[in-house]
Amino acid sequence: MLGLLWAIPLLPFAGFVLNGVLGARVLPRQAVGILASGAVLLSFLVSLGAIAAIADPVALTAAAGGSLTTDAEHHRAVQTLWTWMPIGTSAQGTVLRVDWAYALDPLSAVMLLVVTGVGFLIHVYSIGYMGHEPRPAYARFFAYLNLFMAMMLTLVLGASLPVVFVGWEGVGLCSYLLIGFYHDRVFDEATGMTCADAGRKAFITNRIGDMGFMLGMLLLLATAGTLDIQGILAQAGTLGTGVCTAAALLLFVGACGKSAQIPLYVWLPDAMAGPTPVSALIHAATMVTAGVYVVCRMAPLYQHAPGALLTVAVVGGATAVFAACIGLCQNDIKKVLAYSTVSQLGYMMLGAGCGGFEAGVFHLMTHAFFKALLFLGAGSVIHAMSGEQDIRRMGGLDRYIPWTHGTFVVAWLAISGIFPLSGFFSKDEILAWAFRRSILLWGLGVGGAFLTAFYMSRLYFLVFHGREHFDKETRHHLHESPRTMIVPLVVLAVLAFAGGVLGVPEALGARNLLGEYLAPVFEAAPAAGAAGPAHLSAGLELGLMVVSFVVAVFGIFLGWVFYAQRPEIPATFAENVRGLYRLVAGKFYVDEIYDRVILAPYYALCHAAAWFDRYVVDGAVNAAGYVTLGTSYTSVGFDTYVVDGLVNLTGYTVRGASWVFRRFQTGVVQSYATAVVLGIFILVSVYLLTQGH
């Protein structure tokens, strides 16, 4: 199956082309959904085969040849399809060659399974969720979704940074297209922001990060002389700390944009303007984890740049707590989940930044399960509530939509970090790494964990318990979602429940399967810059686990008291700390600060530039034009009246003269003769008269 590596991104791409060209008019409605989901399912199966093939070193060595090169020791296979950019020379004077190549190793294998697996479930879910859409929109939706899968898989499999970048930009494009899917609808009534505006915001904010990514790429090209990821990582030790730090930080700027870290996280909450399956697939499970993926992919580079690694950890930890705070006061079910996603992405960055790359990847995976489940559950709730998204107008829904409720409970407990659900293990591993690095970072992590448990409990109790805050009309329409939506929920619930099995810490007497699986990727560079002890004792690790578990339970308990037992407490509480509450509910006014500090001067600059353009540049051009025009008029005048005048004058003179002389030429011979006679008479007269004297 390794030979079919190229087909993994190409299958969804084919689905995109087919659905994009034929979906709106030719294909029947069912075929569109089946085609899109089938392409992803096939991709998933091919991925499974390919991943099985890299597991066995002997078979892997034997598979080499043709376009495939393999590295049995690191369980890596690279398929080079063609030479993409045979251009230029680098600092070393060697010709730069960028191949279009796909690389499969344990890290990309994990990503592949998450992307295609969760992606497939969400495709199936979308068949039900988007069922009410008109057919052209339905086909467009699945075409975009398939294009997204193709681009995400390109990103994951890319063996060199430019190929990764193609996928990186491609998923950004699809994100933009899908956020603005309902491009004519108003998304945020307070600011009048339309869905198209939200898409633009996401796209432009990502552009800022992408510039960092590109600069990082160029720096690596200039210093390492290659863009091949393995080629760069092999040289990471010889590049020097300065170059490594600069490159790692620049790549992290890109990761900040894509993975919605401070200060570029602002686009993700507004990305909720897209349909809910899009929020689940792109803005929770897969695309936003691309930044984490790239940081982990470039792990050896970061290992040689302790400063950059610390920055990743601090930014990640700060984002985890900051976004969780905002999440406390959001009332839109999807926005709560969006801030939760930002916060959880911060967790992954925190893990990676503390040197626990496999912990970051582990949390990436479990998060993909439970956050996709949360979003799909939210979608199911919205579906049942006929489009209502405000959690203050829900309540007591557990009776009406039992399947959604049951799966939501699993996701809620998983994200809160309750033993033995998946979130507990992954979060715990990150916290262990953070503790090893610094107790402050660990504190940030634990604080974030508490806030997460609290706001998720708030969400859960407000939506599924308590009094019903909706009208009879809505209650009448309340219904459980169709089977195509429930089945993915159940599968994801199983994964969210049991996904932690892959990474049970050794302190609990089990094997950390995922850690062992990923070891070939991360073992190449030993953990550097970690200040604390390399390994925690089993007792300490158990102690940390108990602490985070207790914190999670406390958060849930508090949520239960606040929002289920005594609903009057939150209002009183908000009243007592009104200023703080308004600050948090206003999302710390980050959007407003960006508006004032960055956008306003930027717009002013734009206006100034436009003014300069209109009046100075255009003015100069127009002045040149007017001068030319004036000169031309003068020239034309001179030509018409002086040059032509002279010519005409000659003509008129000749004509006048000839008019005079023509009178004599009568053609009558007798008049000529008369003239001759007269002439002779005069001449003779003159002669005679003068001779006489």
Next chain:
Amino acid sequence: MPVPPSHVLIFSLLLFSIGMLGVLTRRNAIIILMSIELMMNAANINFIAFSRQLNNLTGQVFGVFTIAVAAGEVAIGLAVVLALYRNRDTIYVDEVHVMKG
């Protein structure tokens, strides 16, 4: 009594003037030709008159020559008039002014 030369000259002057008046005023080409003959004869008379006055026969010889030449000239002139009539259906010279500017 011999005729004095002055009388002859006056006569030839009158004859020449009549011819010239004819040439200048008449429309008919044949009459113009005849008027030319008159002028030519006036010249001949002058030749003869001076020949007698000066006792030199050269003038008389010239007169004979002139008559011969005049005969040829009339032949050509009549031929021209005939050609004109054939082509233009007229012999009035004022009607033939194709050379008008």
